[in-house]
Amino acid sequence: MNVVExxxxxxxxxxxxxxxxxxxxxxxGEVHALLGENGxxxxxxxxxxxxxxVHNEGSILINGEEVHMDSPSVAIEKGIGMVHQHFMxxxxxxxxxxxxxxxxxxxxxxxxxxxxxxxxxxxxRYGFNVKPDAVIWQVPVGVQQKVEILKxxxxxxxxxxxxxxxxVLTPDEVVELFNSVKALSREGYSIILITHKMSEVLxxxxxxxxxxxxxxxxxxxxxxxxxxxxxxxxxGRDVDLDRKITGADFGxxxxxxxxxxxxxxxxxEAVKNVSFTVREGEIxxxxxxxxxxxxxxGEAIVGLRRIERGELKxxxxxxxxxxxxxxxxxxxxxxxxxxxxxxxxxQLPIKENLxxxxxRSEKYAKGIFMRRDAIQSHAEKLVEEFDVRPxxxxxxxxxxxGGNQQKVILAREVDRExxxxxxxxxxxxxxxxxxxxxxxxxxxERSRRKAVLLISTxxxxxxxxxxxxxxxxxxxxxxxxxxxxxxxxxxxxxxGRGSKEKKxxxx
Ligand SMILES: Nc1ncnc2c1ncn2[C@@H]1O[C@H](COP(=O)(O)OP(=O)(O)OP(=O)(O)O)[C@@H](O)[C@H]1O
Ligand SMILES: [Mg+2]
Numbered sequence: 001m002n003v004v005e006x007x008x009x010x011x012x013x014x015x016x017x018x019x020x021x022x023x024x025x026x027x028x029g030e031v032h033a034l035l036g037e038n039g040x041x042x043x044x045x046x047x048x049x050x051x052x053x054v055h056n057e058g059s060i061l062i063n064g065e066e067v068h069m070d071s072p073s074v075a076i077e078k079g080i081g082m083v084h085q086h087f088m089x090x091x092x093x094x095x096x097x098x099x100x101x102x103x104x105x106x107x108x109x110x111x112x113x114x115x116x117x118x119x120x121x122x123x124x125r126y127g128f129n130v131k132p133d134a135v136i137w138q139v140p141v142g143v144q145q146k147v148e149i150l151k152x153x154x155x156x157x158x159x160x161x162x163x164x165x166x167x168v169l170t171p172d173e174v175v176e177l178f179n180s181v182k183a184l185s186r187e188g189y190s191i192i193l194i195t196h197k198m199s200e201v202l203x204x205x206x207x208x209x210x211x212x213x214x215x216x217x218x219x220x221x222x223x224x225x226x227x228x229x230x231x232x233x234x235x236g237r238d239v240d241l242d243r244k245i246t247g248a249d250f251g252x253x254x255x256x257x258x259x260x261x262x263x264x265x266x267x268x269e270a271v272k273n274v275s276f277t278v279r280e281g282e283i284x285x286x287x288x289x290x291x292x293x294x295x296x297x298g299e300a301i302v303g304l305r306r307i308e309r310g311e312l313k314x315x316x317x318x319x320x321x322x323x324x325x326x327x328x329x330x331x332x333x334x335x336x337x338x339x340x341x342x343x344x345x346x347q348l349p350i351k352e353n354l355x356x357x358x359x360r361s362e363k364y365a366k367g368i369f370m371r372r373d374a375i376q377s378h379a380e381k382l383v384e385e386f387d388v389r390p391x392x393x394x395x396x397x398x399x400x401x402g403g404n405q406q407k408v409i410l411a412r413e414v415d416r417e418x419x420x421x422x423x424x425x426x427x428x429x430x431x432x433x434x435x436x437x438x439x440x441x442x443x444x445e446r447s448r449r450k451a452v453l454l455i456s457t458x459x460x461x462x463x464x465x466x467x468x469x470x471x472x473x474x475x476x477x478x479x480x481x482x483x484x485x486x487x488x489x490x491x492x493x494x495x496g497r498g499s500k501e502k503k504x505x506x507x
Contacts, residue, residue, distance in 0.1 A: 002064070003028050003159055003190045004049065004080075009058035011044055013399070016390070018044045019055065020214040026159065026192060031185050033201040033222070034194045036211035036234055037431040038403025039389055042194045043085060045211070046161045049192075050082040051075040062159075081152030082161040085194075085402075085429075087144055091137035095130055099151045115154070122153050126180045141290070142173030149180070160184070163194045167429050171459070178204045196431050198227045210234055235433035243464045243483060244443055250467075251280030253316075254331075254451035255301070255420045260310035262293075262300040270296035272475040273310070278420065278451040283442065285454045285466030289494055293475035294455045295337060298424045301453070302334050303327050314420055328357060333418025335409055337425045337455075343409040346398030350388065351379035353397045354412050378415075386411040387437065403434040410438055414445065421445055424455045439465060459490060 004026035011019040018041045026032050034042045047053040049060065051069040060069055062078045069075055075082075089098050099119060100112075116132065123130055128146045136144060145165060152160060162181070166174045181204060185191055193205060201208050202222060209219040210233040217233045231239045255278040264270035270293040278284045288294050299305035301312060303324035312320045314330040322330070336342035344353050355364050355375055364371050364378070379393040386407045388400075397405060406426070413421065423442060427435040442452055442465060456462050462469055463483045471478045471493040478493040 001028050002026060003062065004192075005061040005064075006045070006049065007059045007061070009045065009048060009060075010056045011041075011048060011053060012056050017214050019048070022058070022211075022214075022216050024209060024216065024219075026190050027207075028190050029185055029188045030206040031181060031191045031193055031204055033205035033208040034192060034211065035196070035201060035208055035230060036217075037213075038429075038434055039213075039401030040211040040234075040431075041214045042211055043163055046082065046163060046192065046194065049075070050080060050161060076155050076157070079156060079158040080161065081155055081157030081159070083145070083148040083152060083163065083165060085163040085167070087141075087148055089136050089144055089147060091135075093136060094132065095134050095136065095139075095147050095150075096132040098136060098147055099154055103155065118154060119150060122150055126183050127176070128180060140173070142169050142176065145169065145173070145177060146180070158188070159190050159192075161192045161194075164196065164429060165193070166195065166197065166200060174200075196429070196435075198230060198432070201230065202227065212236070231432060234431065237433075239432045239436050241432065241436055241439070241460070241464060244440075245283065245446065245465065245467065248282075248467060250282045251449060253277040253279050254314065255453060256311075256313040256316075257301070258311040258313075260297070260300065260312065261308040262296045262305055263308055264293075264296050269308070270475050271300065274472075274475075274477060275310075276470060276477070278453050280449045280451055281446055282467045283446050283452040283454055283465050285456065285462040285469045286472055287456065287459060287462040287469055287490065287494065288472035290457050292472050294457075294472050295424070297472070298337065298422060298455050301422055302332070302336075328416075331417075331419035333413040333416055333421045335406075335413055335421070335423040335426045337428070344397040344405055347396065349394045349396055350383065350400070350408055351375055351393040353408055354379045354382055354393075354415075356412060358416070382411040382415060402429045403431055406430055406438065407434065410441060414441060418450065420451045420453070422453045422455070425457065426454070427456075427458070427461060459487075 002025045006022060006024040009019050009022040010017065022045055024045065036042050044053060048055045049069065051072045051074050054070065060067055067074065067078055090101065096116060096119065100115060119132060128150060130143055130146050130150065165177060169177060181191055195201060205222050207219060207221055208230065210217040210230065212234065228238065258275050260271055260274045261269055262271040274297065276284065286294055296305055300307050303322065307320050311318060314327060314332055317330060319327050319330055355378065358364060364375050383391050383393055388404050388407045397408060427438050430438065446452055454462065454465055466483060469481045469483065471481060473494060473496040478496065481489060
C-alpha cells in the first residue's frame, strides 16, 4: 500500500519553478531514496510533504486519503516526521528536554515519567544508545542526529523524512544510523532518504527516485540499477571521481607551519605542536575524524583563531600574528567549511558575494564609488565559468542550493589567484556533478603551481586528490601516508592507533 502519494505537484518561488509536475509515492515499510543534483528540488518537495511550504498545484494523499498539508502540525498529526538538513535542537538543553520540547503545543498529553519510559524503550529497541540526561552541545553530531530521530518517533510518526542525514557523520556513525533505519523499516516504518551518496542508495534503499531541475526523471528499484546509470539519470552524463593527479614536480614551500599550537573554544589545546609544509604544485591532504583539531588548524591558518605558539609562513613571510587582510594580501585563498556561517552574505546577490573582500580594490572601486560595470561583467564571467545555477547574478545567495553556494565561494577564491588555497570540506553536501567540478578545480590549481591544503573528513576525497596525506588525531599528526596506503592503516591511524604505537613509541 502507498502511505504517501504526491500527485502532479507544482511549486513556484516567484517565477522559478522548483517542483514541476512531480509524482512521488512511498510504500509502507520501504526505504525510498531521493537523489538529484543540488537545486533539483528534493528539499522543496519534502518541505511540501511536511507542510512547511504550500504547493501551488497538485494533491497529497496520506494512507489513501487526500490531506491539505497546511502546516507541520497537520503533517505530524498524519504521522509524518522530518529530520532537516540542518539540525534544529537547542544546544543548552538535555536530550530529554529537547525531545519533549514543543510536544504539548502539538496536542500531546504530557506525562513525564511515561514519556521518559518511551524514550528508553525506543532507545533500546533501535540501538540508539542515547543518554537522556546528556546536554546537546556536549554530544557528538551522530548522537544529535539520533535525538532528532527519537524526537520524531516520540511524536508517533510512521513516515520519516531524513534530509541528508549522513552529511555530517563519521563513517562509524553512518553505519549505526543506517542500521537503525533498516530496523525501523523492518517494523513497518516508511522512510524517505535524501542523499548524495550513491553507496547509501545502493546499500540501504529499496527504491530510488531521481530528480533533475524540478522534475522527476524516474523511479526505479535499486536492485535493477547501478551507480553509473544513477549518475547519468542525475546529471545527464557520466561522472568520474577517480584520482586524476599524476607526476610530482614540487617547487618551493609556500605554506610553512612550524610547531603550531592552537586552543579551541573551551581553552584546551586543539592543535599540538604541529609542523608541515605545502609546496608549489602540491596538494597536501589532512584526514581525520571530525573534532580532532583540523577545524582549529584551518582557522588558525586563515587568521580566525589565535596562534598560541609556533610559526606560520606564507610565501616565506611570517604571518603568525597577521590580520586576515594581510594574509589575503600574502596570497592566501580560503574555501570555508561551513558555507552558511562563513562564506557568504545570504541577503546579498551573487554579484556582491563574488567581490567580497575586494570591494575596495581598484578593479571594483574608484574612490568611494563602486565600478558597477566591472562588478557586473566580473560576476557574469564567473557565473558562467563555474556553472552557477540559476545563472542570474542578481539572485540572492540565500536562495541558492547548497552546491551552488559552494560554487560561488570557490569562484571568488580561485579568481583572486591565491598562491596558497586552503580548502576545508569543499564538497560537503554537494551532488556528484558539483563534487567532480570542485575537485577538478583544485587539481587545476595544483597544475598552475599553487599550493593546496585540503582538510576533509571525506576519506575518498582525500585519497583522490592528495600528493601526501597527514592524519590528524587528537590535535597531532599520527603519521604521513600515501593515497595507495591500505584502508585499514588509515582507519587505525584515524582512531589514534597505528604504527607509532605498535613500535612502542610515545605518540
Ligand atoms: N525559499 C526559497 N526562495 C527562493 N528559492 C528557493 C527557496 N527554496 C528553494 N529555492 C530554489 O528552489 C530550487 C530547489 O531547491 P531545493 O532546496 O529543493 O534543492 P535540493 O534538491 O534540496 O538541493 P541540495 O541538494 O543542494 O540540498 C533551488 O534552485 C533553490 O534555489
Ligand atoms: Mg536540499
